Amino acid sequence: MHETILVSGATGTVGTELIEALSSENVRVRAGVHSIIKGDRFRVFPNVDLVEIDFARPETLRVAYTGVTRVFQITPFVENQVEIEKQLVDMAKEVGVKQIVKLSASGADAEPGIQMGRWHHQGEQYLQNSGIPFTILRPTSFMQNFITYEGASILQEGKIYQPLGTGKVSYIDANDIAAVAQVVLTQPNYYGRILDISGPEAISVEEVAAILSRVSGRTITYVDVPEEAARQAMSSHHMPEWMINAMLELNQTLKAGYGANVTNTVAQITGRPARTFTEFAQNNAHCFIPE
Ligand SMILES: NC(=O)c1ccc[n+]([C@@H]2O[C@H](COP(=O)([O-])OP(=O)(O)OC[C@H]3O[C@@H](n4cnc5c(N)ncnc54)[C@H](OP(=O)(O)O)[C@@H]3O)[C@@H](O)[C@H]2O)c1
Incomplete structure (x- = not known):
């Protein structure tokens, strides 16, 4: 069929x-x-x-x-x-x-x-x-979040505002999630499986900023915002209270290092290594460089 x-x-x-x-x-x-x-x-x-x-x-x-x-x-x-x-x-x-x-x-x-x-x-x-x-x-957290949620401040001010301290996260490129999904949906071996998917390395937002600076040729810096300031910023964007609380809760766990686990799932399932943050930044450089 x-x-x-x-x-x-x-x-x-x-x-x-x-x-x-x-x-x-x-x-x-x-x-x-x-x-x-x-x-x-x-x-x-x-x-x-x-x-x-x-x-x-x-x-x-x-x-x-x-x-x-x-x-x-x-x-x-x-x-x-x-x-x-x-x-x-x-x-x-x-x-x-x-x-x-x-x-x-x-x-x-x-x-x-x-x-x-x-x-x-x-x-x-x-x-x-x-x-x-x-x-x-x-x-884990998507690399694309740095476009979706941080893209505007990166373009306009060269700044990434996040309350993550020095917490490292094994960011994954959504393209790799799709590559895994493609295999899982077209080959029969994956029924009943729960697959933890991460990028190839855990990096801090400070390191993200350094990579984006290198790739864009601009100076992009990380501003480690206090939690209360993050709450106020989300509130000023009319985010509902339940969502603000959930985002802050997520950020607390990432700050504490719970998002740093690295898995080999992308390579095991697709046969190619998961993309690094540098590769992601190079593929999407236009999102980080003002016209
Ligand atoms: N972002 C991360 O770092 C991360 C990490 C791990 C897991 N996840 C999970 O990933 C999922 C989100 O995936 P994503 O980031 O690819 O999605 P996304 O970019 O947030 O897009 C959501 C999609 O759902 C559609 N949608 C919204 N309301 C709808 C409605 N009422 N009826 C039908 N469709 C509707 C949207 O269409 P419109 O735009 O047209 O409304 C859009 O196509 C969530 O379950 C999240 O928990 C995210």
């Missing part, structure tokens, strides 16, 4: 990389997009179809899931994440999906853990108990 792989959250950081990776496979791909306009960029791939998914409108799920054989399940960081994940797994079960690969997060099973991890763990457990063959990916 021909495989049809659905990717939810397809226009996000990992989804975008995964759709591109799957465009070279002999499968049909459904890019599950919140907004059809944002999915326009996928129309260049002949094996990719766009399908609307709005988690707030469950009726969109049935159309998106009908005829699908495998799902790459990406959910955003929202307060009802667990509820959404349950809905997605239930729909997959109803239409007879034969594998769900869930994008989770590093440390999801830590005790007592942090809010982000606990929500992912609940989603993992629901999936594991569903009877649908599953694979769980638990990546």
